Every structure is written in C-alpha cells, then in structure tokens.
Amino acid sequence: MATVTADTAPPDTIGRPGPTMAITSLAAFMVSLDQLVVTTALPTIRDELHTDITGVGWVVNAYTLTFAVLLLTAAAVADRFGRRRLFCLGLALFTAASAAAALSTGIGALIAARALQGLGAAVVLPLTLTILSAAFPPRKRGAALGAWGAVAGLAVACGPVVGGFLTDIASWQWIFWINVPIGVVLLAFAVRGLTESHGASGRLDLVGTAAISLGLLGVVFAIVRGPDEGWASAEVLASGLAGLILIAGFFAWEARTASPMLPLRLFGNRTFSVVNALSLLMFFGMFGSIFLVTQYLQTVQGSSPLGAGVKMLSWTGMVLFAAPLGGALSDKIGGRPILLAALGLQSLGLLWLALFVEADTSYAALVPAFVCNGIGMGLYFGPTGNIVMGAVPRAEEGIASGANNAIRELGGVLGVAVLTSVFAAYGSVDTDQRFADGLVPALWLGTAVVAAGAVTAALLPGKRAADLAAEAAAAERTAPSAAPAAEHSAV
Structure with a gap:
C-alpha cells in the first residue's frame, strides 16, 4: 500500500476515524475489563489451586506490577519503533497470556501468566489513546475521547458482574478465555485498519x-x-x-x-503538570475507596461476589453516561469546569459514605453516594485524555499518554495500599462493627485526597488559554522538525 509521509498527511489527523475508534475502544474495553474481572473469582481460584490469601493476592499484584511499571517504557518503545506495530504486539501478548492463564494448573503458572498480561496491557492501553487522538481533528477530539472513556467505563461497570457470572455458571478459567477470541479478531483488524505512526525521532x-x-x-x-x-x-x-x-x-x-524518553520540559507546561497531579490524587482516593467499599458489600452486607458487582452498578454504571457527556462538554466550555465538577462530586460521594457508613447501614442509604461517585468518575474520564493530548505536540502524544497512565496507575496502587493500612490500623474483618470501624477513617482519608484533587483542578487554565496552547501545539505538529514520518501499510 502507499506510504503516507508527514508532508502528504492531513495536518491534524493520521488515520481513519471510524475504524480507529472501533479498534481502540474495543481494545481498551478488553484490557480494562481484565483489571476488575478477576477480583470476584479469587475465592474460587484459591480453593481450586490450593493456595492461600497471599497466593491469590499475587494473582492481582503480578498484573498490577508489570502494568504500572512498564507503561512509560512501552510508550517510549512504541514512539521509536512504531505505534501500530507495538499495539499489535501488545495485543498478541495479552491474548496469548490470557490463554496461558486459563490453562494454568498451579498458582505459580497463573501468577506468571498474569504478569505477562500486565505487560501486554501496558503496551495496549496508552496506545489506544495515542492512536485514537491522532485520528481526529482537535475540534472533535474531546467527543471521541469521551466515547473512549465511556467504553472503558463500561468495562469498569461490567468487570465484577462478568467475573461473578462466568465463575458461577462455568469456571474461573472463562474469565481469561473470554479475551482470546476478542484479541484474535482485534489483532486481525488492527493490522489492516490502523495507520502506522512514530513519536519524536532519535535513538531509544x-x-x-x-x-x-x-x-x-x-x-x-x-x-x-x-x-x-x-x-x-x-x-x-x-x-x-x-x-x-x-x-x-x-x-x-x-x-x-x-x-x-520523557522530556522534562513537558512538566513546564502547566496544563500537563496539573492534570497529572490531579490524576494521581483522584486515583489514590477513589480506587482505594472502591476496593474497601466492595469488600464492605460482601463482608458486612452479605452480598455474593455477583451480588456485590450488581450493587456497584449504581456507581460504575454512571460512568457510561457521564464520560461521553464530559468529553463533549470539554470541547465547548473547556476541561477545567468539567474536572472541577468531577472531583467535587467524587468528594461529595466519599464524604457521604464516611458520614453514614455503619455496621447496619442499608444499601439504599449508600446509593446517593454511589451515584455521585459514578457521575464524577465519568466526568473525569471524558475530558482528561483530551487535555493531556492537547497539551503536547503530536510527536510526543505517545509518551504523554504513557506518563499520564503510569501516574494514574501508581495512584491507584498507592491508594489501595495506604487505605488498606488505615483500615487495618482501626478495624478488621472479624465482625461487622470492626469492619465499619476501619472503613470510616479510610473513607475520610480518601475524601481528603480527592478534595485535594478538586483544588488542584482549579489550577488548570481556562478555555481561552487552553485554546491558545492547542493552537501552538498544532503549529508544532505541522513544523518539519516535529512531524514524524507516518506510514499506512500492512504489517
């Protein structure tokens, strides 16, 4: 097929929007689903593979470690050797590792397979944003990335439910087998449907x-x-x-x-620095809280894994509606008011939980907080990718996406660890009351951290300043020194 270079490519887009949206969104869905789908199957895995709580803990941690650690590295390698090429390799690795996880007969093999899944996910997820962003002009990018956020939100909503459902009707292996046909189909379409592009030139x-x-x-x-x-x-x-x-x-x-690999001058851009700081704070407070609240629904309220997943839909399901709305509104009124509302709603939701959670609190009393948190999460996911991409030249979008994803994941890992430690210091899982005693101070800390994120969001520039910055970034994109070669050919 013909080669498209920077001199002949449209200045604001690389690739075909429709196919690119379908491929990248489905890939983001598959990877995001895998982050949560395993949690509801852990008790069954523990029993069938004859391991203990430490063993099943590493089923989660092995994935988290490789995923969080290698996001930046994968983005840098993709910029150097080709984003489509690395995206396809990441898909192939993730799919093969999913099959290996399903075929595991011992806890060691399963942990190793999960680590490889994390490596594949670290390659795929940031590149979905980079490739998708390049396929849309700036005026439509917020809506496109908002739709991407809605699909990722659907995975968040479905993860616990799908995991519980598959484990109940089939076996825990099917939470991994489900990735294999999706991955194979995606790989076939990605090879033919995506345009190759590179980041800034130079040696690795x-x-x-x-x-x-x-x-x-x-x-x-x-x-x-x-x-x-x-x-x-x-x-x-x-x-x-x-x-x-x-x-x-x-x-x-x-x-x-x-x-x-990570030009430090990127952090001289106020928008880029602020959006990464608030991402760290949001993921710290919110995902540490989600981890404990999910356990509360099962341990204190007596829900099954599938039942807890269904109850969490009043939280996670809201992301489906709020993410595309936030992305579209950010194109019209700018990202700052959307992110202020997003972090403000999440702070309000966590504050509600901290004030009203007790050993005998009903699920109905939690629903208003769940809805607030879900809408806030969706509003956050919608414009954030657009803001990150708009703050940097196109040649550096890959490493910018990798940096933002790495910071977010580190925030989530840190939040789960720290809030769990606070929980352990004040309570335990021995009785319902002791669980509530530990959960409440952890929720207060989560509230404070997310509220700090809301304050940080206020430091973002307004729409006029953001538009001027986007125009400057667009000018850099068309400059010969900043326009990397792009090809449209089969791998």
Whole structure:
C-alpha cells in the first residue's frame, strides 16, 4: 500500500476515524475489563489451586506490577519503533497470556501468566489513546475521547458482574478465555485498519528506560508488599529506597541526555503538570475507596461476589453516561469546569459514605453516594485524555499518554495500599462493627485526597488559554522538525 509521509498527511489527523475508534475502544474495553474481572473469582481460584490469601493476592499484584511499571517504557518503545506495530504486539501478548492463564494448573503458572498480561496491557492501553487522538481533528477530539472513556467505563461497570457470572455458571478459567477470541479478531483488524505512526525521532534512551522501569518496580513492589510485610520491614524499605534512588537518577539523566524518553520540559507546561497531579490524587482516593467499599458489600452486607458487582452498578454504571457527556462538554466550555465538577462530586460521594457508613447501614442509604461517585468518575474520564493530548505536540502524544497512565496507575496502587493500612490500623474483618470501624477513617482519608484533587483542578487554565496552547501545539505538529514520518501499510 502507499506510504503516507508527514508532508502528504492531513495536518491534524493520521488515520481513519471510524475504524480507529472501533479498534481502540474495543481494545481498551478488553484490557480494562481484565483489571476488575478477576477480583470476584479469587475465592474460587484459591480453593481450586490450593493456595492461600497471599497466593491469590499475587494473582492481582503480578498484573498490577508489570502494568504500572512498564507503561512509560512501552510508550517510549512504541514512539521509536512504531505505534501500530507495538499495539499489535501488545495485543498478541495479552491474548496469548490470557490463554496461558486459563490453562494454568498451579498458582505459580497463573501468577506468571498474569504478569505477562500486565505487560501486554501496558503496551495496549496508552496506545489506544495515542492512536485514537491522532485520528481526529482537535475540534472533535474531546467527543471521541469521551466515547473512549465511556467504553472503558463500561468495562469498569461490567468487570465484577462478568467475573461473578462466568465463575458461577462455568469456571474461573472463562474469565481469561473470554479475551482470546476478542484479541484474535482485534489483532486481525488492527493490522489492516490502523495507520502506522512514530513519536519524536532519535535513538531509544536505554539508560532512562532501565532506570525508570527498575525504579518504578522497586516503589510499586514496596507499596504492594507494605501492608503484608510491614512498612518498616527490611524488604519493603530496601525496595522502596532503591526505587526512589533510581527514579531520582532517571530525572537527573533525563535533564542532561540529548534524547530523553520523557522530556522534562513537558512538566513546564502547566496544563500537563496539573492534570497529572490531579490524576494521581483522584486515583489514590477513589480506587482505594472502591476496593474497601466492595469488600464492605460482601463482608458486612452479605452480598455474593455477583451480588456485590450488581450493587456497584449504581456507581460504575454512571460512568457510561457521564464520560461521553464530559468529553463533549470539554470541547465547548473547556476541561477545567468539567474536572472541577468531577472531583467535587467524587468528594461529595466519599464524604457521604464516611458520614453514614455503619455496621447496619442499608444499601439504599449508600446509593446517593454511589451515584455521585459514578457521575464524577465519568466526568473525569471524558475530558482528561483530551487535555493531556492537547497539551503536547503530536510527536510526543505517545509518551504523554504513557506518563499520564503510569501516574494514574501508581495512584491507584498507592491508594489501595495506604487505605488498606488505615483500615487495618482501626478495624478488621472479624465482625461487622470492626469492619465499619476501619472503613470510616479510610473513607475520610480518601475524601481528603480527592478534595485535594478538586483544588488542584482549579489550577488548570481556562478555555481561552487552553485554546491558545492547542493552537501552538498544532503549529508544532505541522513544523518539519516535529512531524514524524507516518506510514499506512500492512504489517
């Protein structure tokens, strides 16, 4: 097929919007679903594979570690060697790892397969945003990314329900088998339907790649292990300290190398810095709270895994409606008011839970808070990708997406670990009252952190300033030095 270069490609788009939307959205759905679908099957996996709570914990943590740690690295490699090429490789790896997980007969094999799934997801998820963003002109990008957010929200809503349903009617293996036919079909369409593109030219920053990968591994490993081993244990302290040293070394190296994997000047852009800071705070407070509230529905209110998933639809299901609305409105009135409303609603929802959760609280009393949180989450997902992409030149959209996703995932991991530690300090799972005693202070911390995110959102520039910045970024996109070669050919 013909090759499309930067000189002949449309200045604001690379690729065909319709097919690109379908492929990237379905890929985001599959990966996002896998983040939650396994949680409701963990008790069954524990029994059938004859392991303990630590073993099934690593079924979740192995995925989280590789996913969070390798997001930045995968984005940098994709910018260098081709985004479509890496996207297809990530899909193939995720699909094969899903089959390996379904075929696992021991806990060790399952944990290894989950780690490979996390690696595939780390490649696929940020590239769905980068590839989709490049296929739409700036004036339509907010609506497109809002629709993408709605599809990802559908996965969030369906994950616990699908996991419980498949485990109940078939077996836990089917939560992984379901990915295989979807992945195969997606791979076939991606090879033919997506346009190849690259990020900024230059050699791969091997030193920076190694430093940030190992540094994030050390920090995330310490976060994951802290609640079990103790935050002052030698294992946790050594891992966390080594990780922080490597991350500091990474930033020092990026400031002096000629070809950085993460140009630090991106953080000189107020929009980019602020949206990443509020993403960290939002994921910390919200996902740490979701983890504990889901356990509350099962442990205190006596719901089955499937029942808890259905009850959570009043929270997660709201994302389906709010995400496309937030994306479309951000094109018209700017991202700042949407994100202020998003974080404000989530703060209100968590505050409601912190005030009213007791050992004998009814589910009906929780629904208003769940709805507030769900609408707030949807409004957040809608414009955030658009804001991140609009803050940087097209050549750097891949690494910007990878950085934002990595920061969000680290916020979620940190939130689960810290809020779980607060819960353990004040309560336990022994009785309903003790569970409520631990949940309430954890929810207060989650409320405070998300409220800090709302304050941070107020620092975003208004629509006029954002439009001027977008025009400057568009000018950079058409400059010869910033326009990488793009091909439209079969792999």
